Amino acid sequence: MASQFGTKVKVSIFGESHGAAIGVLVDGLPAGEAIDMDELSRFMARRAPGLGTHTTPRRDGDAVRVLAGLTGGVTNGAPFAAMIENTNTRSADYHGLMDTPRPGHADYTAYVKYGGHNDISGGGHFSGRLTAPLCIAGGITLQILARRGIRIGAHIASIHGVCDAPLDFVSPNMDALARAASRPLATLSEEAGEQMLAEIEKARAALDSVGGVIECAATGLPVGLGAPMADGVENRIAAAVFGIPAVRGIEFGAGFAAAGMTGSEHNDPFVMEDGHVRTAANRHGGVLGGITSGMPLIFRAAFKPTPSIAQEQDTVSLVEGKAAKLAVHGRHDPCIVTRAVPCVEAAAAITILDLLEEGV
Amino acid sequence: MASQFGTKVKVSIFGESHGAAIGVLVDGLPAGEAIDMDELSRFMARRAPGLGTHTTPRRDGDAVRVLAGLTGGVTNGAPFAAMIENTNTRSADYHGLMDTPRPGHADYTAYVKYGGHNDISGGGHFSGRLTAPLCIAGGITLQILARRGIRIGAHIASIHGVCDAPLDFVSPNMDALARAASRPLATLSEEAGEQMLAEIEKARAALDSVGGVIECAATGLPVGLGAPMADGVENRIAAAVFGIPAVRGIEFGAGFAAAGMTGSEHNDPFVMEDGHVRTAANRHGGVLGGITSGMPLIFRAAFKPTPSIAQEQDTVSLVEGKAAKLAVHGRHDPCIVTRAVPCVEAAAAITILDLLEEGV
């Protein structure tokens, strides 16, 4: 197991859902960067549960405690470490009870991989709660990037087929994305957000769940980040984004739609703008040959519907080796996409700072 | 630049399209594996140009010369290295001529990143020709995997909207995929292949190009490969597949379609089959929580249309800093998807052997 990513800026995530604490270690942050903890809290709040009826009512506070890496609130060049204490810790007798793995979850694969020693309480290290430390790393990274003129924003592009207003790939409205972040659902169109909420409520009423797509844009990137072949921008963004539980696909620029286009439709002509080379359209999503083109970086990630649903499902008893029924108790988000928006921004931010620190 | 990937089995690709040679170094192959060079040649032939009117007529032979790592045709535990001599090498006066970057290509981004020192002849290190050494590594890896009961096969799922027959995710017909590999186009349905060919010919006639989607399946994987979060199977497959030029997206199992489903539609119930835990469907694509479930691994990669088209396109003159016109000369594949099928298999095979060598 290696819950680590990054080349120069390395992020390592630890913790279990009901363990003592969850946290993150970030190695390789530039020194001399002031971190605004209030701004971090506001960023963290965007993924926190309990903000609306469409998310789980459990509240953890998600109070971030910095352990290392800051001196007087400024990065000191040493590894940054922070944690969130778990107030809702496991009961000892919980362990070992898992017999009927939840469909769509890692219960079964983790059981086999770790020989039954994995912490199953609340999903253990596989819990969506582990995206909180990802957001700590992402939140401080976003502050550092902002000082370098780089902005990152994401919105919910669709939930269960209900689509948000489209994002302009050439000049994404980053202010609009920032405003979207403060809405109940991070959509450009408030109306689309309301329709998505209705979709989520419908799923909840049916003891079911829904999936969706998150679209992310990053502006202000220099030309020349990344590398051809295996170390390209897409490879590295993908490697980070697939670290968010429930992601099933990722695409850049026109993405899968490019497969249905002709070259003359898909190629973005180069143009001169104020002495700079730009492209007239941005179907390439800001990356050509694995290297940033200076156009906005655009990608989308597909999230599956929450696998924990209250409906009775078919599974097996691992102990008895035969079919069994399972009804997942507790309250779960009928749609994790709503809370995953800052996670996607975090994964993008960390990877972009990593690329920046490597240099053009 | 780092044209390397893998953790235990590390693949490093070198070469420029018109340089002395292209090649690959594979570090970490298990010792004692007999490599059938004829079988490798047959695999290489699948990506070779010139097999039909739908591919470029240039023929390189792609004769693989093994430099190291085999003793008596058997892996000896030392790094494996092989190369293909370039018979079509650059003329000295070619260098430095690039003024008008091709739309959709890495010409401009490479120019900025490498300060104009990159080899532009034939695309240099960014050429699709660099997938030949990827296929060398993939071809030998496939032979090693076959001995462990693991089969990998891919087909063209669609070209410019024309779709192949669907693949059964629960029991993919690997023999059918193997037969597809010997057709002009690697499709399950010969009729679909003919329609795709017609689509490609139409693009060629219009001095245009088309994109497509390749779908890949791997069977025989044990339960427990991979890891949660940043080191999962999806992260690693994606990091390898995005190394193939022109890939714009990747998705696993139901992929982006999962975003439109409900949990009750998407969750795959566990079932017992002959004493083994399996899932009744395989929308999860063989990976749960970043870890293989023992079900077939299924993923799709989207390829953009070939950016080199003979139509006149808008671009800029980097020297003069103003708008310019460009008509790409030479003959180029109007659809690279047809030759990319073994490349996708190669990327999957290398990553899977890497995961296997790390152990469950």
Next chain:
Amino acid sequence: MASQFGTKVKVSIFGESHGAAIGVLVDGLPAGEAIDMDELSRFMARRAPGLGTHTTPRRDGDAVRVLAGLTGGVTNGAPFAAMIENTNTRSADYHGLMDTPRPGHADYTAYVKYGGHNDISGGGHFSGRLTAPLCIAGGITLQILARRGIRIGAHIASIHGVCDAPLDFVSPNMDALARAASRPLATLSEEAGEQMLAEIEKARAALDSVGGVIECAATGLPVGLGAPMADGVENRIAAAVFGIPAVRGIEFGAGFAAAGMTGSEHNDPFVMEDGHVRTAANRHGGVLGGITSGMPLIFRAAFKPTPSIAQEQDTVSLVEGKAAKLAVHGRHDPCIVTRAVPCVEAAAAITILDLLEEGV
């Protein structure tokens, strides 16, 4: 900065001497390993200050708090994280005062590297205190190795020229090394230990300090760990051991003495013992061609004298850019070698588990 090492078992250390906490993250531990916290405490106590007059009187308690990676006291396959709260945290006004860098310290190099943002209080991340989290990782690793029949022990081979009794390289007395660990100074010969203590006291009285050499042995290793060239056992042990502050050299087996030998003196003849291939002597220190031979692994690390001495020393004022005088206040160990013995064992243990997890 990257305070990380290891390939499969990855150790990341964080914290500053007077920050909120110091700690460690260990990624890649095998699941299912019971960790005895009392045994860990006893191991930690060996590097703790304040055990004798030869060490600094400050007491931190070094109470280890496990944050993640254990469920019911057993490794759960997820990253292990633990920390020690700093009870002696920095005063805000301390920061920025460093003007006169201490000779032999990282004050000046850190100042330049981190642009003056590094935490200078107590040495910050460069403090010897950071070996405490190294010992947490080493302590749990030693428990895991012991279950695999691997024992690791070290002793003080010399301090300021006073030598301990020699260690038998072919059959090192691991019980004797274990007993040495409970003495005031970890020596095989109690008499040598007393002479060393006298040497340390003499240095203290002279407001000075002394260096020394630590020798480490590991038994029970299988044949075949490691690799030739850059990934050999020596490379990896060295990379870990140089992570301990104050180490200036490392040598394996006969080490530097081998440079003065002939081949016929240095070569260890192979012999059969009970059906196993062994060597009659062990001047090779258990590694041939970067790969373990099955003989005990033997290495030595040289430690410089504590740079913090109470004598007045010449330095410069960075602010004024001219010569200055410095007298280091506070109490410092006149010899860090005495507390470094478990640190060397820890570095060896972590590297050996890393090699083991990679497999033969």
Next chain:
Amino acid sequence: MASQFGTKVKVSIFGESHGAAIGVLVDGLPAGEAIDMDELSRFMARRAPGLGTHTTPRRDGDAVRVLAGLTGGVTNGAPFAAMIENTNTRSADYHGLMDTPRPGHADYTAYVKYGGHNDISGGGHFSGRLTAPLCIAGGITLQILARRGIRIGAHIASIHGVCDAPLDFVSPNMDALARAASRPLATLSEEAGEQMLAEIEKARAALDSVGGVIECAATGLPVGLGAPMADGVENRIAAAVFGIPAVRGIEFGAGFAAAGMTGSEHNDPFVMEDGHVRTAANRHGGVLGGITSGMPLIFRAAFKPTPSIAQEQDTVSLVEGKAAKLAVHGRHDPCIVTRAVPCVEAAAAITILDLLEEGV
């Protein structure tokens, strides 16, 4: 097996002594660096055999063929690859004959690790011949470093106890080291070189061999390269230098001698010189806390005597599982130190460029 090292500048070495070719891949070289192939040849000639009676008479030519990474003789940003064809290739019937492992060699450990599949002819991948590709990488790296004002030179500090004139650590005479490189033995003192040659001849006459120590200096390094703890300059230099076969120890600055000093003897006082911070002495060898201090980097590596000696030695028959006698035939260098000087420079150069590319 992973014959790779480096973080940003990654060197991968391949080949077997009697295989088709040996070579090197260097990923991450800066683009735009002109490489003088004649200068590279002169550097390679320093490790070539057959230059005197003290080295093996076999001549390979060591003609370097560049495969990739140069366009018009200038680095193009793509991976650099080069090889040397082996003219002296293995005979098929050689394989599998190894029954009696040579004492002091990797024959036995490689046999176990690779299950007998390793190439034993001429030592295979474990041959000292593999230092030729290391020198290719080092030779081009030295040219790049020279342009940045960084000079690297090494000399034979001792052979079998005969010592060269000492090197000035504060202001090493790099011109003198360059002149030493053109002597039969790379010594500062010609007289010492003659005495060493006599020592080597004496060993040869006795069918024996001798070891020695190589000392290396690098000047012109900026302050601030490296990092504390596990990623320090010493860790990385050591990881590279132990990749040279026969190295048994490494030490920086005062090295093991520091263990016998007091702090007041060992600490280097800081002084101002022409507005720059320097140290009055350089017992710290240019590294403080893992970070370069701007003073010359100084280290020494200990080499064991050539294990291949013509005297009859005790070994075992792996097939029969009993004692056996072995006399190593063929001609071998009675002292490999003489040819290892450029290898040490190469390992240092590559690591320093790697550190430079990471940035201060």
